[in-house]
Amino acid sequence: MRASYSIFVLFLFLALTACEDDDDVFGGTGQLTLEFDNRVGEENLELHADYVSTNDETFQLSKLNYYVSNIRLKTTDGKEFIVPQDSSYFLIMEDHEASQRVTLKNIPSGDYNEISFTIGV
Numbered sequence: 001m002r003a004s005y006s007i008f009v010l011f012l013f014l015a016l017t018a019c020e021d022d023d024d025v026f027g028g029t030g031q032l033t034l035e036f037d038n039r040v041g042e043e044n045l046e047l048h049a050d051y052v053s054t055n056d057e058t059f060q061l062s063k064l065n066y067y068v069s070n071i072r073l074k075t076t077d078g079k080e081f082i083v084p085q086d087s088s089y090f091l092i093m094e095d096h097e098a099s100q101r102v103t104l105k106n107i108p109s110g111d112y113n114e115i116s117f118t119i120g121v
Contacts, residue, residue: 032073032104032112036092038064047094064094067120071104074114081108 038045040061050058068090071083083104093099 029106034102036100070118072116073112075110
């Protein structure tokens with residue numbers, strides 16, 4: 001297995017900005033923005049930078065693209081909202097910063113504390 005795959009820690013951290021509509025205290029919808037922050041170990045991922053694997057091999061990434069899909073949100077009281085499939089596929093590209101922020105619309109208002117999704121390459 002190539003070293004770049006063994007050390008490659010692609011992940012994100014998402015900024016859950018709660019549903020934005022203050023009028024929606026008693027129901028309604030808002031939007032949620034997720035921000036994907038790609039990392040290698042504890043470092044921010046930068047294309048064409050040198051990284052060292054756990055096997056002490058140096059590697060570089062020249063391109064990083066992946067899809068995020070099948071997004072599910074869970075509230076503190078256990079209710080789950082599944083983002084409709086036709087609104088749940090996003091291409092994240094390391095060399096295109098705007099693609100790393102995904103805005104979900106028509107999210108029912110609520111106190112969300114959990115998210116799950118699928119990552120595909």
